[in-house]
Amino acid sequence: MDPRHDPDLILGHLEGDLSPEDAAKVQALREADPDFAALLDGLAGDRDLLRAAPGAEPPAGLADAAMADLERSMLLDDADDGIAMLPPGRRRRFAIAPLLTYGGIAAVLALTASAVLKSVQPPATSPTIAAAPAGDGFDIAAAPIQAQRELARLDRAEVGFGADDTADLGRLETGAGGPVVAETAELAGLAAPPAADRVDRSALDDASPPPTVHAKGGLADADVQNTTRQAKTSASEIVVDAAPRPEEFQNKGAEPSAAFNNDAFSAVPVARAAAPGARALGRAATFGSGSPADRRAVPGVVAANETLTLDEAAADPGAGSAAFTLDAVYVPGDATDPVSIAIRKLLSKEAGESNAAPPALPQPGDLIRGITPAPTATPAWDQPLDPLGTDWARWTTLTPQP
Amino acid sequence: MDTPASNPTVPTAATAPTAPDDERDLVAAARGGDRAALGRLLQAHERRIYNVCLRMVNQADDAAELTQDTLMKAVQKLDGFRGDSRFGTWLTRVAMNGCLSHLRKRKLRQTASLDAGLPGASALRLADSLPQSREPDAHSRVEQQEGLRQLYEALAGLDPDHRAVIVLRDIDQMDYAQIAETLEIAPGTVKSRLFRARLALRQSMNPAPAHGAV
Numbered sequence: 001m002d003p004r005h006d007p008d009l010i011l012g013h014l015e016g017d018l019s020p021e022d023a024a025k026v027q028a029l030r031e032a033d034p035d036f037a038a039l040l041d042g043l044a045g046d047r048d049l050l051r052a053a054p055g056a057e058p059p060a061g062l063a064d065a066a067m068a069d070l071e072r073s074m075l076l077d078d079a080d081d082g083i084a085m086l087p088p089g090r091r092r093r094f095a096i097a098p099l100l101t102y103g104g105i106a107a108v109l110a111l112t113a114s115a116v117l118k119s120v121q122p123p124a125t126s127p128t129i130a131a132a133p134a135g136d137g138f139d140i141a142a143a144p145i146q147a148q149r150e151l152a153r154l155d156r157a158e159v160g161f162g163a164d165d166t167a168d169l170g171r172l173e174t175g176a177g178g179p180v181v182a183e184t185a186e187l188a189g190l191a192a193p194p195a196a197d198r199v200d201r202s203a204l205d206d207a208s209p210p211p212t213v214h215a216k217g218g219l220a221d222a223d224v225q226n227t228t229r230q231a232k233t234s235a236s237e238i239v240v241d242a243a244p245r246p247e248e249f250q251n252k253g254a255e256p257s258a259a260f261n262n263d264a265f266s267a268v269p270v271a272r273a274a275a276p277g278a279r280a281l282g283r284a285a286t287f288g289s290g291s292p293a294d295r296r297a298v299p300g301v302v303a304a305n306e307t308l309t310l311d312e313a314a315a316d317p318g319a320g321s322a323a324f325t326l327d328a329v330y331v332p333g334d335a336t337d338p339v340s341i342a343i344r345k346l347l348s349k350e351a352g353e354s355n356a357a358p359p360a361l362p363q364p365g366d367l368i369r370g371i372t373p374a375p376t377a378t379p380a381w382d383q384p385l386d387p388l389g390t391d392w393a394r395w396t397t398l399t400p401q402p
Numbered sequence: 403m404d405t406p407a408s409n410p411t412v413p414t415a416a417t418a419p420t421a422p423d424d425e426r427d428l429v430a431a432a433r434g435g436d437r438a439a440l441g442r443l444l445q446a447h448e449r450r451i452y453n454v455c456l457r458m459v460n461q462a463d464d465a466a467e468l469t470q471d472t473l474m475k476a477v478q479k480l481d482g483f484r485g486d487s488r489f490g491t492w493l494t495r496v497a498m499n500g501c502l503s504h505l506r507k508r509k510l511r512q513t514a515s516l517d518a519g520l521p522g523a524s525a526l527r528l529a530d531s532l533p534q535s536r537e538p539d540a541h542s543r544v545e546q547q548e549g550l551r552q553l554y555e556a557l558a559g560l561d562p563d564h565r566a567v568i569v570l571r572d573i574d575q576m577d578y579a580q581i582a583e584t585l586e587i588a589p590g591t592v593k594s595r596l597f598r599a600r601l602a603l604r605q606s607m608n609p610a611p612a613h614g615a616v
Contacts, residue, residue, distance in 0.1 A: 007597040014600065042604050046553060050572035053550055058452035059466045063444035066473035067437070 004029055004036045014043055425489050433480055440480075444473050447490055450574065451497045457569045458501035459508075460558035468504060472497040487583055494574065495584045498566055505562045556606035564599035571596055 003009055003025060012018040013026045030037040428446075431439035451472055456465035475496050476483075483492055557565055563585075570576045570584060581596075582589045 007594060011593055011597045011600070039604070042608055043600050046600065046603055046607060047572055049546070049550055049553055050557075050568070051575065053573070055449065055453045056456050056462070058449055058469060062452065062466060062470050063441060063448045063473050066444065066470050067441060067477065069470075069474060 004033065010040065010043070013040060014047060426485070429480070429483065429485070429489050433483075440477065443489065444476065447493050448473065450490070451493060454494060454497055454569055454574050455501055457554070457557060457573050458498070458562070458565060459504055460554065464504065468497065468500050472500055475500075487580075491576075491580050491583055494570070494576075495586070498570070498584055502562055502566065552607060553603070556603055559606055560599060560602055564595060564602055567592060567595045568599045568603060 009018070009022060009026060012022060018026065026040075030040060425443070425446075428439045428443045432443050448469065452465055452469040455468040455472070456462060459465055459468060472493065476493055479496070483489065557568060560568070566585060567581060570581045576584065578589050578592050581592045585592070587595070
C-alpha cells in the first residue's frame with residue numbers, strides 16, 4: 001500500500017501517536033509530495049479548529065426544567081402521566097391520533113381477555129382479597145403483625161410496614177438460599193417483633209454505640225461496618241445473614257460503597273446488586289426522596305415481598321427495567337389515602353364487570369397477593385414506592401390467598 | 403446554522419466538570435434520593451451535553467430538547483447506571499443515541515456512508531482528496547469564524563455515524579476507549595471511522611475533482 005493511503009499512518013500523525021520511525025516516514029512523504037502535505041495540513045486544521053471552537057451556551061435551566069418536569073409528572077393523574085414525562089417540546093407535538101388508535105386496540109384486547117378469563121374462572125365471593133389468618137388473639141391492632149407472620153411462614157421472611165416516620169423497616173431477601181440482608185425496625189404502637197429483629201429508629205443518634213453485627217455470609221467487614229454506620233441505629237443487634245459476597249457486587253456492576261447510601265432502605269440496593277430476583281420487604285413503607293426529612297410512611301398498602309427481574313437487554317443504554325410482583329399487607333389510612341382509593345376503585349370496577357356484589361373492602365391486615373404493575377410502570381427499584389406516581393388501575397391482579 | 407456564543411470554557415469529556423470521586427459521590431447521593439446532588443450532577447453535564455447535541459443535530463432548539471430529554475432519561479434511568487463507566491460517558495451515550503434517533507427521524511442522511519464500499523475505497527477517496535493545485539489553504543484566506551461556520555456546515559452534512567465520532571473526538575474530546583464505549587463499537591472501528599470521517603469532512607470543506615494524483 002502506498003503509505004500516503006495508510007489510514008493508520010495518517011490518523012496516527014493527526015492524533016500525535018506515531019512512533020518516531022513512522023513520524024519520520026510521514027515527514028519524508030510530506031517533503032516529497034506537497035499535495036500530501038496539504039491534505040495533512042487540511043485535516044489537522046479541521047481538527048484544530050473544532051477543538052478550539054468555543055462552546056455554545058445552552059438555554060438557561062435545562063437541568064432544572066428536566067427535574068421540574070419529572071416532579072410535575074409525579075403529581076399529575078394517571079391520564080396525564082405519560083404525557084407529562086415528555087419534555088415540553090415533545091409534549092407540544094404529542095399527537096392524539098396514535099393514542100386513540102392504540103388505546104382503542106388495547107381496550108378491545110383487554111375486554112376480550114377479560115371475557116375469556118371470566119368464562120374460565122370459577123366465581124369467588126371475594127375474588128381479590130383474602131383475609132389474613134385470624135388465629136388466637138387476633139385483633140385489629142395486631143392484624144398487620146399477624147399477616148406479616150403468615151407471610152413470614154409462607155416466604156421464610158419477615159415483613160414490615162411503616163406506621164409513622166419513626167417506624168419503618170425493611171428486610172430483604174433474595175431467592176431461596178440467596179443472600180439476605182436484614183434490617184428491622186420497631187413497629188410503633190402495634191406490636192414488637194422479636195428482640196433480635198428490632199431496631200429502634202426513634203433513638204437515631206450518631207453518638208450511639210455501634211450495634212453488634214453478626215455477618216454470617218461473605219460480606220466484607222468494611223461493608224458490614226458501612227451498613228451499620230449508614231443505618232444510624234442504636235439497635236442492639238443487626239443480623240446480616242448470608243450476606244452478598246464482594247464478587248456478587250462486581251458481577252452486577254455495583255459498588256458496595258454505593259449500595260449503602262440510603263438510610264431508609266439501605267439494604268435494597270444490596271439485594272438488587274446481589275442477585276436478580278431479589279425480593280424486597282417493606283419497600284413501600286416510606287414515601288419520598290429517601291432522605292429522613294422527606295420520608296414518611298404510606299398508609300394503604302405496604303409491600304410484603306417483591307420478585308424483581310432485571311431486564312439486562314433494555315433498549316436504552318445503562319437502563320434496566322424492573323418487572324415485579326408484590327404481595328402486600330393492607331394498612332388502612334384515612335379517606336384520602338391514595339392507595340385505599342385506588343383499591344376501592346379497582347374492586348368496584350371488578351364488581352361492576354361481573355355483576356356481582358361489590359366485594360368487601362380489605363380489612364386491616366388482609367393480604368393482597370400478586371399485584372403486578374403494568375409494563376409501562378417502571379418505578380425505580382431502589383426508591384420507595386410512590387403510590388401517587390403509580391398507575392394503580394393497571395395493577396390488575398389481586399388474587400386470593402391460596 | 404447556529405453560531406456558538408463565544409465561550410471558551412465549555413466542559414468536555416476530557417475536562418470533566420466533576421472529578422471522578424466527586425461524581426461517584428454525587429451519583430450515589432442522587433440514587434439515594436438527594437435532590438440537590440441530582441441537580442448538581444445534571445447541571446455539571448448540561449452544557450457539555452448540549453454542545454454534543456448541537457453539533458450532532460445542528461439546530462439549537464432541537465439540541466435543547468434533546469439535552470433536556472437526555473437529562474430526564476438520566477434521572478429516570480439513574481438506577482440502571484451501574485458505574486462501569488463514568489457517569490459523563492454514560493450520559494453522553496444516552497445523548498448520542500437520542501441524537502442518532504432524532505437524525506434518523508429527520509432523514510438527514512445527506513452524505514453516503516464512507517464506511518460502505520469496496521476494499522480500497524478509502525485509498526481511492528484519499529486520492530480524491532489530495533488537492534490538484536497548490537492553492538493556499540482555505541484557513542489562511544478566511545476569518546477563523548467563517549472557517550468554523552463552514553466546518554460546522556460540513557460537519558452537519560456528514561453521515562451521522564461519522565459526525566458522531568468527530569463530535570466525540572474533537573468537540574467532546576473523548577479518547578478512543580470512551581468513544582468506543584459511547585458508540586458501542588470496537589476501538590478499531592473507532593479509528594477507521596474517525597479516519598474516514600476526517601477525510602469526508604476535509605472533502606466537504608475543500609472539494610476536489612477526482613483524479614489520480616497519487
